[in-house]
Amino acid sequence: MSSDQPGERPEQPDELARLPHGRHGLSAEFVAHNQSQRLLVSLIRSVAAEGYNATTITAITDGAGVTTRTFYKYFDSVEACYLAAFDAAVELLGARLAQVFGSAEDWPLQVRACLATALDFFSASPDLARLCLTEPFVAGPAIARHYQEQVERAVPFLRAGRERSADADSFPPTTERGLIGSIASQIGRKVSAGEAERLPDLLADLVQFALTPYLGAAEARAVALAR
Amino acid sequence: MADSLSELSQLTPGAHPLRREVVVRHQLERILTAVVELVAARGYRNVSVAAIVKQAGTSRLKFYENFSSKEDCFLAAFDAGIEAASGRVAQACEAAGSELPARVGAGIDALLGFLAERPALARACALQAPSLGAAMGDRRARAIASFAPLLDGARESATVSELPAGVEESVLDGLYWLLYDALLSGSPEPVAELRGALVEFALLPFLGPASARQAGAL
Numbered sequence: 001m002s003s004d005q006p007g008e009r010p011e012q013p014d015e016l017a018r019l020p021h022g023r024h025g026l027s028a029e030f031v032a033h034n035q036s037q038r039l040l041v042s043l044i045r046s047v048a049a050e051g052y053n054a055t056t057i058t059a060i061t062d063g064a065g066v067t068t069r070t071f072y073k074y075f076d077s078v079e080a081c082y083l084a085a086f087d088a089a090v091e092l093l094g095a096r097l098a099q100v101f102g103s104a105e106d107w108p109l110q111v112r113a114c115l116a117t118a119l120d121f122f123s124a125s126p127d128l129a130r131l132c133l134t135e136p137f138v139a140g141p142a143i144a145r146h147y148q149e150q151v152e153r154a155v156p157f158l159r160a161g162r163e164r165s166a167d168a169d170s171f172p173p174t175t176e177r178g179l180i181g182s183i184a185s186q187i188g189r190k191v192s193a194g195e196a197e198r199l200p201d202l203l204a205d206l207v208q209f210a211l212t213p214y215l216g217a218a219e220a221r222a223v224a225l226a227r
Numbered sequence: 228m229a230d231s232l233s234e235l236s237q238l239t240p241g242a243h244p245l246r247r248e249v250v251v252r253h254q255l256e257r258i259l260t261a262v263v264e265l266v267a268a269r270g271y272r273n274v275s276v277a278a279i280v281k282q283a284g285t286s287r288l289k290f291y292e293n294f295s296s297k298e299d300c301f302l303a304a305f306d307a308g309i310e311a312a313s314g315r316v317a318q319a320c321e322a323a324g325s326e327l328p329a330r331v332g333a334g335i336d337a338l339l340g341f342l343a344e345r346p347a348l349a350r351a352c353a354l355q356a357p358s359l360g361a362a363m364g365d366r367r368a369r370a371i372a373s374f375a376p377l378l379d380g381a382r383e384s385a386t387v388s389e390l391p392a393g394v395e396e397s398v399l400d401g402l403y404w405l406l407y408d409a410l411l412s413g414s415p416e417p418v419a420e421l422r423g424a425l426v427e428f429a430l431l432p433f434l435g436p437a438s439a440r441q442a443g444a445l
Contacts, residue, residue, distance in 0.1 A: 051360045051361055138357055138359075148411070167435060171440070173424070174405060177404070177405060181404025185400040185404060186397065186400055213436060217387060220391075
């Protein structure tokens with residue numbers, strides 16, 4: 001391994017720019033020219049290719065072209081590095097969702113647009129899909145809990161749908177947590193099966209499932225199938 | 228499993244002419260119990276075959292007669308645990324009859340009762356099993372699907388019309404999410420609150436919010 005000097009390996013913007021590939025602009029935000037981001041990119045690549053369990057500090061530093069000492073300057077464990085990558089991806093997706101949410105006026109269309117955006121985001125980057133949706137459980141209960149908290153940030157947006165229902169006051173309190181959790185699980189299962197690229201196929205079913213309790217089956221289906 | 232273990236521990240070695248297959252079965256059960264307890268207490272990554280053998284009071288030789296590795300052993304315990312839990316749920320649902328809220332309530336009660344009796348198994352299967360990563364294969368999905376009898380007949384009893392295809396699977400996923408979250412928080416406690424949430428969520432798509440809420444409060 002090379003010495004612990006800045007720029008231990010020449011920057012490789014072209015190679016890094018391809019990772020994580022896709023059309024969501026990660027290259028600009030992720031692939032800044034510094035070591036910690038090289039480490040994050042290397043971790044994402046390793047987790048996607050080999051899984052969390054095989055992602056050792058050596059695997060990460062080798063992929064990033066830095067020393068173990070450099071790794072420990074930024075992170076004290078694989079878990080910490082993983083969490084940093086996870087949070088960066090969540091932040092990107094969150095920004096995208098906030099933008100889309102504001103672009104639709106009507107709540108059912110907002111829900112649909114947000115689901116479509118999330119599915120597109122992960123299908124465009126199967127690496128991030130695996131990082132964010134399947135490996136948190138592999139990484140252990142603490143990270144799994146963090147994952148669930150991030151997913152459940154969507155709960156208030158869905159809860160707004162209660163106003164649309166004649167039974168607004170009688171909704172079970174955990175309705176939205178169950179709905180959102182189910183949707184996340186269904187997306188995760190597709191990713192686990194190696195079908196991240198086909199995530200957008202789930203859109204109509206997920207929209208219908210999310211909206212039916214609030215709008216009834218017929219209206220939910222109309223929104224799900226609207227072009 | 229726990230019953231047969233305590234039964235076994237009361238036996239004085241040599242005093243009973245145990246048939247060989249009985250001894251073998253007990254050995255297997257001791258190993259499966261040991262792996263579950265250790266994984267729940269220490270985490271899957273921190274458990275060795277040596278520790279399992281010691282906890283089970285058996286030998287490495289006996290361990291490897293039954294299992295090829297720690298992973299193989301844990302997966303056998305996982306499969307047995309899921310089979311026992313889903314069997315208990317299916318049985319309770321059958322016994323409760325065909326009325327949907329009663330059936331779902333009985334199934335959820337059976338599941339929570341099982342988890343309360345076997346907290347180590349619950350922790351090992353829900354929280355630790357995913358640590359195996361790819362070695363789990365599609366076990367998680369199959370495990371969730373094995374609780375499908377909970378919603379048998381739900382579609383036929385639904386007051387909500389035009390239910391989406393596959394809503395049953397989606398509901399099971401949501402139930403698992405809520406349950407998993409409770410297990411992450413420690414144990415499925417307070418059970419009463421969790422019971423209501425699970426029953427309500429299971430019924431919501433089929434009966435609508437008001438009826439689901441009513442059934443959950445019972």
